[in-house]
Amino acid sequence: MKTAIIGASGYSGEELVRILSTHPDVTLAAVTSRSLAGQKVADVMPALRHKVGELEFTASDPAELAASSEIDVFFLALPHGVASEFADPLYQAGKTVIDLSADFRLGSTRIYEEYYGQPHPAPHLLEAAQYVVPELADEKWKSTSLIACPGCYPTSIQIALAPLLKAGLVSPKGIVINSCSAVSGAGRKVAEDFIFCERNESMKAYALPTHRHVPEIEEQLEKAAFADCIVQFSPHLAPMSRGIVTTIVAKAKTGIEQLYATWDKAYADKPFVAVLPSGTFPDTKNVKGTNRADIAAVYDPRTDNFVISSVIDNLVKGASGQAVQIMNLKFGFEETAGLL
Amino acid sequence: MKTAIIGASGYSGEELVRILSTHPDVTLAAVTSRSLAGQKVADVMPALRHKVGELEFTASDPAELAASSEIDVFFLALPHGVASEFADPLYQAGKTVIDLSADFRLGSTRIYEEYYGQPHPAPHLLEAAQYVVPELADEKWKSTSLIACPGCYPTSIQIALAPLLKAGLVSPKGIVINSCSAVSGAGRKVAEDFIFCERNESMKAYALPTHRHVPEIEEQLEKAAFADCIVQFSPHLAPMSRGIVTTIVAKAKTGIEQLYATWDKAYADKPFVAVLPSGTFPDTKNVKGTNRADIAAVYDPRTDNFVISSVIDNLVKGASGQAVQIMNLKFGFEETAGLL
Amino acid sequence: MKTAIIGASGYSGEELVRILSTHPDVTLAAVTSRSLAGQKVADVMPALRHKVGELEFTASDPAELAASSEIDVFFLALPHGVASEFADPLYQAGKTVIDLSADFRLGSTRIYEEYYGQPHPAPHLLEAAQYVVPELADEKWKSTSLIACPGCYPTSIQIALAPLLKAGLVSPKGIVINSCSAVSGAGRKVAEDFIFCERNESMKAYALPTHRHVPEIEEQLEKAAFADCIVQFSPHLAPMSRGIVTTIVAKAKTGIEQLYATWDKAYADKPFVAVLPSGTFPDTKNVKGTNRADIAAVYDPRTDNFVISSVIDNLVKGASGQAVQIMNLKFGFEETAGLL
Amino acid sequence: MKTAIIGASGYSGEELVRILSTHPDVTLAAVTSRSLAGQKVADVMPALRHKVGELEFTASDPAELAASSEIDVFFLALPHGVASEFADPLYQAGKTVIDLSADFRLGSTRIYEEYYGQPHPAPHLLEAAQYVVPELADEKWKSTSLIACPGCYPTSIQIALAPLLKAGLVSPKGIVINSCSAVSGAGRKVAEDFIFCERNESMKAYALPTHRHVPEIEEQLEKAAFADCIVQFSPHLAPMSRGIVTTIVAKAKTGIEQLYATWDKAYADKPFVAVLPSGTFPDTKNVKGTNRADIAAVYDPRTDNFVISSVIDNLVKGASGQAVQIMNLKFGFEETAGLL
Known part of the structure; x- marks a missing residue:
């Protein structure tokens, strides 16, 4: 082919x-x-x-x-x-x-x-057109030949949240999401704000309060939740070449064991999602150059929130790797072909 | 002296x-x-x-x-x-x-x-003992001779939030705070997790859900709000030497103009707080090596939240600079002496 | 196996x-x-x-x-x-x-x-024991079963210099070599000098004038030159995770075309050495994560020197990748097996 | 004024x-x-x-x-x-x-x-016009009102070499100089080669063999040496915001004690040059944000060379700080005014 x-x-x-x-x-x-x-x-x-x-x-x-x-x-x-x-x-x-x-x-x-x-x-x-996060989409997508690959931030968010919303384990209301992205998230953009000395030793939030990925995030989370889902999403620029770390605060409607049981089931046979133990913290460096998402969560009894952490390589699982994963699945290749 | x-x-x-x-x-x-x-x-x-x-x-x-x-x-x-x-x-x-x-x-x-x-x-x-953020503390602190300097994260948070809570402009309930800190926040700690190759090209959340600064943050915000204030605080490690960027999501009880009016009044004659226009985004690089906090906020009508951004140099305004500022004020020196 | x-x-x-x-x-x-x-x-x-x-x-x-x-x-x-x-x-x-x-x-x-x-x-x-840079060593090494893998600096140097010395195109006398290495060159060393804030935004020479790799460099270059070869080698630490750039100054005994002809011949069928055009400058980022060395050279008529530039990934071609390449060749696997 | x-x-x-x-x-x-x-x-x-x-x-x-x-x-x-x-x-x-x-x-x-x-x-x-490195120039320069500030690389080189050439302690022939510069050396240049992801985790030589600073270096060294002085100068780009480290190889015509005695005398009362002990290695991080040059040297008996290391902040001592130092001296202000 x-x-x-x-x-x-x-x-x-x-x-x-x-x-x-x-x-x-x-x-x-x-x-x-x-x-x-x-x-x-x-x-x-x-x-x-x-x-x-x-x-x-x-x-x-x-x-x-x-x-x-x-x-x-x-x-x-x-x-x-x-x-x-x-x-x-x-x-x-x-x-x-x-x-x-x-x-x-x-x-x-x-x-x-x-x-x-x-x-x-x-x-x-x-x-x-069909929007496809391969780990989450219904098998039917494979019959279409026009596929929308998800954005990088939305990928890091949906992999963590979608199964939980679908199972009703977190409230779709009041979700607060913070993400920190590597500079390559802006593409090979030649602008003063992206030259080395402007981004090195620098962190800032940007595009508050409605980054372009917000409607994509909400549309997909609503599909998972079968309910309205308005999120507060705050992206940041971090001084590194690759990686996104996303931290999600969502009201718990169950215990942490149930959350993990749901994740474990959703991702049991998914080669590109690793569910890390509660109390460990996903690190962008561990997914750099890979098509994997690492996720973990803790429960805070003081606030009754889950705090969920998710990391991906924005250029691989957040873009090109996921696109190839989609091709692999559509055409019946090994899901990991070309991606290990 | x-x-x-x-x-x-x-x-x-x-x-x-x-x-x-x-x-x-x-x-x-x-x-x-x-x-x-x-x-x-x-x-x-x-x-x-x-x-x-x-x-x-x-x-x-x-x-x-x-x-x-x-x-x-x-x-x-x-x-x-x-x-x-x-x-x-x-x-x-x-x-x-x-x-x-x-x-x-x-x-x-x-x-x-x-x-x-x-x-x-x-x-x-x-x-x-007296806990002192100089811009926020009651003048009476000057009579004590045992002074607790605030932590770095709490400083970045209180400067943004305390005047708003005091004026009743945001709800003390459901506040969500994310901070990203430079590696020097861990001090000169010689441990594998802090060697260059482990922190370079790496971002992660840590100490979720109850970092040691949480009770300090809450105690001080409660004093400002005259009300209970349980926050969700998520700190992150960023690959840089200095700086903290803090992003706060709080339910609005007024409009953005009122928020700015309150900040402007609180910090009109404070040399170390800069209130930036709504829609601009404070950047750690701009406060590096300074004793200044830069703050800005936007209102999100979709969620009825304020999203507030605050940056400091964790070693200066977040530690040593603020300590000297405290000395300056207590002993009647120019507030900025030694700090410009 | x-x-x-x-x-x-x-x-x-x-x-x-x-x-x-x-x-x-x-x-x-x-x-x-x-x-x-x-x-x-x-x-x-x-x-x-x-x-x-x-x-x-x-x-x-x-x-x-x-x-x-x-x-x-x-x-x-x-x-x-x-x-x-x-x-x-x-x-x-x-x-x-x-x-x-x-x-x-x-x-x-x-x-x-x-x-x-x-x-x-x-x-x-x-x-x-047999010392083996696979691109340079005599075929006979394959019969031994105790193989010394070269150091990272010596690899970056020999690939550039050995064919030239062997062909008599540069003088073995008065060679001056400068290298800049990523911090991982020190291994996973937990010491104050290697924590993030000490190495970030920092460059320095070290181990002058006789780094431990000097005798290895000289022994191997002498074998290539059939002559004494005392070099001045100055290593530096650079704020990055991977990579070595080496710059070699050697007295020319021929023209630049002859130098390139010799390199081209030496590396024509070598998958892990890329000879770049004179006037381009090898960049560590292009070999990061690969087992490749990129080399290029210019002639300076003012000094009658060749200035030669060579880059490798210190952990791959400078260590583990080369070790696997050696195994591949010794056991008759594809030279690039596991290394692309 | x-x-x-x-x-x-x-x-x-x-x-x-x-x-x-x-x-x-x-x-x-x-x-x-x-x-x-x-x-x-x-x-x-x-x-x-x-x-x-x-x-x-x-x-x-x-x-x-x-x-x-x-x-x-x-x-x-x-x-x-x-x-x-x-x-x-x-x-x-x-x-x-x-x-x-x-x-x-x-x-x-x-x-x-x-x-x-x-x-x-x-x-x-x-x-x-008068070219002025304040530590080296003849007092007479103060009478001119058109002053050329030295380039960044030449400053780092002359401070180390000029007193030695003047005293005849090193040979003016065959000097080899390598420098590594922070990205800010290119100014606020908005070009693809200078965006964050292209320079992060990257080192390369550039402008070989005749960078624009070469004639400036040679003209000044010749004035110091009263002899021809053709150097081999190789600049590199390093992934940091500020700093230059320069490593100079020059044939020794005396012992290391004499070299240090000459430096010590030349810089005894110069506030912006620190002569570090032989065997220590100047680090760009120690001069960052300062107008200081740190220099040190070793003697290599194997090659009969001095290897000399010099660091400056390219934007301060290498540009703006030195310019202000020049103004201070010309107008009789304290040499360090505005520069501490």
Whole structure:
């Protein structure tokens, strides 16, 4: 099976190149980038030199790509809005589209416009599109060929919270979430706020109180809870290259043993979620470069809250690794293929 | 006026040496450290070489220090428990004692024992001791000569929250606080968890759900609120040398303008608190090396919460700088002397 | 084939666990550590959780290990001196021993004693032992079963210099070498000088002028040059977790094209050395987590020197990766097995 | 006395604002920046909020500034080429100009053009201009009012080497210099190569073999040595915000005691140079935020070389601090005024 990466110049795109170029079951047949077209991948991403051979970045024309008879699966690592320009013709041409942008994450075009500042670029595709956290989604998603990959923050949150909300073990009301993200969460963004000396030895909250991931978080948690779920989400920038640590405060409706029993059951056969003992604290360094989420929780009798901790690598489980995991599951490959 | 630092080998002690050795109104007459006795300060702390001249670390005998007729003010940068061994004789001898440990921060010996795992070492001094955040404390504290300096996390929290609770602008119920601290918050602790490669590129929550600063935070917030105040406090370790960013979620009982009006009034003439506009985000890098707290807040109409952000340098405003600020105010020096 | 790691608690040992636990051709049958005996590997090294199953650290008795009929290859990740206590009985029992310590790197017991401060622990094994940089060593090494893995600095230096000295393209006299190493070069050393706040935002030279790697560097370069080769080697500590950048100044005896032609020939079919164009600068980030060395050079007509730049990951090509590469070659596995 | 900073938006400019806004003997009367004109300094540089009051960035017209009767001293923190556009009219108008750019550092217009790619912008001023490392320059410099501040690398090198060359203690031939610089050495440069994730966990050499500072280094060392002095200089980028460590290899023409005697004499009464004992290693963290250079050296009998180590803060002693030190000396203020 042949795969292509559209928009391969960012950090998520680079991570996709890394994973797909050594994947045992697929071939990386094309990588596109407007800005890098004509250059060798090995020259632009020297760390991948030994994996990519003579592969070159090409310019990318949606119609042309759609007409290609060669490639089966397209990973879109593009900005929101732009992603739809490719998703539409590729999906119409019968290709499998795994989109890492926000274009198909939200069910509501109104909310998309509110948070992304422009009308939804492809509302006619929303019904076909399927939002997939592989550990949580209903098996039926595998029949669709337009898949929205979750955002990094929402992934770290849902893996911890969704099974608990579904089982009614925490209240959907009053949930407070704090996340700290590595700088790569902003992508390969060349702006003064992201140069080394501005981010080194620096921590700050940002985008309070309504970061763009809020509606995605709430929509998915509401689906799990079968109830309204308005969260207070506070993201922070941390001086590191990779990783997200998320800390969730939620009102307990049961004991900690029940919480762990539910997690253990939900993730018993899931290779990419590790449930750590209560009283230990997940550390981003332990998931760096992996597709794994580590989660743990404690109960505070003083407040009757659970305090839940979750860590992922924002570029792997929070983006490219999860996208490949989705491909693996959809096409019947080993779930961990290319991801260990 | 002559000052001494007892236990000067840690990061807070070193910061005190830095500040007091160039303070315009006092002399640094003695620095003690059991482990470093006999060595020159300039050799152990080469960064301070040009400020400390020939000063040497000495061994420290509480009784002897108390008998010294020379020194007026003692800064204790010692572990809890040990601090009392010095505070007691020095206070009895009429010296001014500014203690950076936890020994005199809590009103209750029972809670001290619960959180610090040992009986309170000097319960007879608790009545005399005064807990002082200079911007918040009642003027009467200046008459005492045994002063408890606040912890780093509690300082970052109280400066933001205390005026709001006092004015009834936020609910004392259900407050959720997340803090991210630099590694120096653990002091100069030589342990595997604190070596460079374990903390670099790493973030994690720790000490959930009841870090030792929780009772201090709650006791002080309750005094401000005249009401019970049980908080959910989640501290994190961040890969940097200095700084704390604290994010507070509290139920609003008024509008954001009123919150800002209250802050503006509380801090109008306070040189070490900067109230930043709503929608800007305090950054630890901007307070690094300073005795300042930067605070800002937003209102979230979706949740009816205020989300409040506060940053300090944990070693300065969170420890040594605040201790010197306390001395300045008690003895009538310029509040900013030695601190700009 | 079954392998064991003796002394698996350090960073090199951990990296060996990472590599061997997913190696396609061998099984990791035992990992030993005095301090961790009885604990599960998955608990101590949570990042490796999904690779090591139920494997436990065991205590390690050299005689017992030598008597084991199961294990064929032993990797020694032990301090110098201690390594010999295992190497001796294991080698005598006919096992293959791949030693990452300094015990068998030097040909001279006198120089060993001078640099390591103790008599050589196993001089009778020196004749049997073979020092191996796989890209440079004569094929004959494969017949020995006691192999000394090179040090990290010497690896970064020899890969760049040895082919040039062998071909007579640079003068063996007056070579000046500067290296900057990540903090993990010191291993998992718990000492005040290695805690986060001491190493962050800090660079310094150390061990001048005769770091322990000097005699290893010189012995190997002399073998390549068939001439005396006294180098000036200055190592530095850099605030990062992994990587070494080495900059070599050597008097040119030919032009830059000839230098590149010689490198190109030496490394044409070597998967783990990348020869970068003159005028580009190898960056440690591009080899992080890989077993690759990146090298490049420029000629300075003003000084008639070549200035050569070389980077490796000190824990992979500088230690554990190279050790596995050696095993691969000795036993006829794919050279890159387990290392991509 | 009133001072102005022209081009205050970069890191050196910001550091100048920091120092001059609390200098006891001068007033900071104006700060200019094309891009920031009209904004308050306190808003753009929040870390300096409490020092700069209501000061605003203004646009800067050279002729207008020259006509101002108010300001006596102008610090130029501008790119090379642009600096001359201001230096010329200001100098002609009788102002004191302290230029941090490269425009007046080199004696030869030919070499300027070779290294900076454009004709020298103000050759008629070269005779008037004086290059000043305050610890090394002849007293006569104080009579000029157009002063070239040294580059950061050259400062770290000259402080270590110039007295030794002058005294004939090292050979001027065959000197090899390696430096590692913090990222701020590139200024506030917004480019992909300088964003956090590209520089974090990364070290590389760059600009080999002839960085722009090479002719400045050589011209000054030749003046000290009264002999030709062609050096091999290799700069590196290190993942930190501030600091330069320089390691110099030079052929010894005397013993280490004589070297130290010469240093001790040269720097006996110099507040900003600390001569550390042979066998200790200067660390950038110890000079961070200070105007000090720390230097030390060892002798290697194997090679007959001195290996000399020197550290500075590139933004302070390597730029803005030294500029203020120059002003202090020229105008008879305390040498350390504003710099402790």
